[in-house]
Each structure stands twice: as C-alpha cells, then as structure tokens.
Amino acid sequence: MNPEPTSFHGQCHCGNVELTLETKLRADQLRIRACSCSFCRRHAARTTSDPNGRVKITVQDSRQLIRYRFGLKTADFLVCGRCGVYLGAVMKAGEKAYATVNIRTFDDFENFTQGPVAVSYEGETEAERRARRKTNWTPVAACD
Numbered sequence: 001m002n003p004e005p006t007s008f009h010g011q012c013h014c015g016n017v018e019l020t021l022e023t024k025l026r027a028d029q030l031r032i033r034a035c036s037c038s039f040c041r042r043h044a045a046r047t048t049s050d051p052n053g054r055v056k057i058t059v060q061d062s063r064q065l066i067r068y069r070f071g072l073k074t075a076d077f078l079v080c081g082r083c084g085v086y087l088g089a090v091m092k093a094g095e096k097a098y099a100t101v102n103i104r105t106f107d108d109f110e111n112f113t114q115g116p117v118a119v120s121y122e123g124e125t126e127a128e129r130r131a132r133r134k135t136n137w138t139p140v141a142a143c144d
C-alpha cells in the first residue's frame with residue numbers, strides 16, 4: 001500500500017492565510033505534537049509534519065501576516081494579523097525552508113486522531129534545533 005499523496009487544507013479564521021500539507025500519510029497516521037514551549041502552550045497548538053511530504057503556504061495580504069520570532073529566532077511563527085490564528089512555523093535553511101503546521105487550522109481537524117505527544121525542546125542549541133527541524137519538519141514548496 002503506497003497511496004497517492006493526499007492533501008490537507010487549513011486556513012486561518014478569516015482566510016487570509018492558507019496551508020496545504022501534501023503527504024502519503026493518512027490523517028490518523030500523522031504524529032501530533034503538543035509542544036510545551038511558552039508560545040505553543042499559549043495557543044494550545046497541535047502540530048504535525050512529514051519530512052517526505054510538502055507544505056504550501058499562500059497569503060492573500062502579506063501585510064496582514066505576522067512573522068513572530070522569539071527565543072533563538074530561528075523560525076518565523078506565522079500568525080494572521082487580521083484574525084490572530086497561529087498557522088505554523090517556517091525555518092529557512094539556505095534556499096530551502098521547512099515547516100511545522102498547526103493542525104487546529106485544518107478543515108478536517110477531527111480526523112487527526114493520534115493522541116498528542118508532549119514534546120519539549122528546551123535546552124537545545126541552535127545547531128541542534130536547526131538539525132532537528134531539517135530532519136522532522138516538512139519541506140516548503142511555496143511560501144509567499
């Protein structure tokens with residue numbers, strides 16, 4: 001069984017920012033993370049990624065997209081400036097970019113049935129953090 005890639009669509013509340021995650025995994029096969037960092041905790045974010053998939057991010061009005069950075073400032077945390085929804089984070093690495101996405105923005109959120117795994121990345125060095133994201137996050141196909 002090697003199913004064709006399916007895509008999961010997500011968006012912020014007002015529709016300014018949209019995400020598409022293409023993956024060969026089903027919603028119930030994708031591992032879900034509950035990150036304990038001070039940002040994700042406040043948003044109650046539930047994130048997933050597939051290093052063999054790809055993510056497309058489209059923004060209608062980029063002036064209304066907040067790219068929030070904190071801590072080591074190695075990634076942009078994408079928050080819609082119009083409706084306040086947290087969509088995911090993007091890390092640039094040379095010409096490439098990698099993303100983790102907040103499944104709470106997905107249309108079919110209820111199909112992501114894996115119990116969230118609590119994760120904490122406190123204490124990572126910047127090099128460790130970048131290496132982990134390159135390994136675990138989803139390559140970004142397009143990002144405005």
Ligand SMILES: [Zn+2]
Pocket residue numbers: 012013014015016017080081082083084085
């Ligand atoms: Zn919005």
